[in-house]
């Protein structure tokens with residue numbers, strides 16, 4: 001029997017290629033009962049009467065956009081979102097992050113905080129999110145359960161730390177590996193491909209060589225390997241510390257590589273200060289960068305030259321980095337990506353190379369591509385999400401610029417692209433009326 005098709009009518013805007021948007025003023029997206037996109041039509045060319053569907057949802061002048069992919073967020077850090085923005089990385093970790101993360105030993109506290117965090121990300125239009133949990137096994141399992149209950153597409157990792165953490169957060173190497181294996185087994189036993197376990201060494205200073213080797217082994221036991229997420233070259237003091245800990249390695253990225261942690265399903269937050277050799281290593285291993293500009297400004301870490309990384313063939317996605325970044329909103333990541341690229345264009349990029357000052361800033365279409373398709377590529381989800389290409393799954397936002405409490409005004413002279421730009425730069429979660437993941441509605445306001 002043919003699958004039931006639901007057709008969504010509205011103003012369809014999505015990114016086909018870097019900087020290339022498709023805009024359908026009168027668009028129609030069809031999805032089957034499994035949530036797969038079966039067609040996208042331009043109703044100015046194809047009459048509605050000729051299209052097959054079982055149910056029509058008419059969103060009128062509302063925008064239909066692909067959901068955002070947040071490539072890097074710390075779910076426990078939602079508990080102090082907006083606090084501590086006056087400190088640089090290492091001081092911020094010791095003063096705020098570690099004490100707050102220690103509280104996730106308490107499972108009922110963890111469940112309550114993780115529920116708030118995941119719902120807030122979804123309400124802001126993040127249909128796919130890659131989360132760090134904490135070192136705690138039970139709380140990490142609870143985060144995976146909550147992502148599944150809410151219906152978000154989630155990548156989730158139990159964090160590993162067996163050195164240079166506070167006593168409450170320091171695991172033994174054996175415990176860290178055993179609990180990671182238990183976490184992976186727990187998530188895979190769900191047999192739900194919306195929830196994926198991720199190997200999550202916090203960063204080089206907090207993981208010993210033995211632990212890094214063991215984690216790589218857990219990842220590479222699978223084919224394709226389990227995803228690996230971590231932090232790389234964020235802050236100059238952090239980089240100097242890594243050099244002290246691993247004097248035999250030429251650079252920071254080389255430490256992960258030497259331990260087997262860079263492969264086609266690895267993605268690293270920040271990468272601000274990566275030199276040419278490190279970037280070449282990321283490119284050749286298929287490791288993606290997750291650009292988190294709000295975090296990079298907030299912790300005074302630096303400014304990544306995104307266009308150069310893309311030109312060199314490195315996959316780039318965007319992240320909020322909650323709560324070194326002070327919002328769950330990927331709209332903010334889009335805006336700050338544009339701002340960071342303008343700083344680079346004005347010669348203020350980090351790890352400067354002569355070409356920096358000639359770099360063109362990123363356009364809104366390019367930044368939106370990174371927040372959707374780029375993130376999907378970074379997480380190896382490009383065959384499933386990122387845009388509305390038939391065969392992919394329907395992860396979609398319905399955006400109403402005329403919502404009662406909308407922060408945006410629209411006028412008769414605003415065409416679809418003007419309205420889209422207004423949402424990107426002025427809109428917020430009040431404009432996001434509905435969120436769908438794999439064709440299932442997971443949020444409505």
Ligand SMILES: O=c1[nH]c(=O)c2nc[nH]c2[nH]1
Nearest residue numbers: 097202203231295321324
């Ligand atoms: O932005 C960051 N957030 C963190 O929690 C963290 N841990 C190590 N390095 C980090 N960077």
Ligand SMILES: [Zn+2]
Nearest residue numbers: 072231269321
């Ligand atoms: Zn982070």
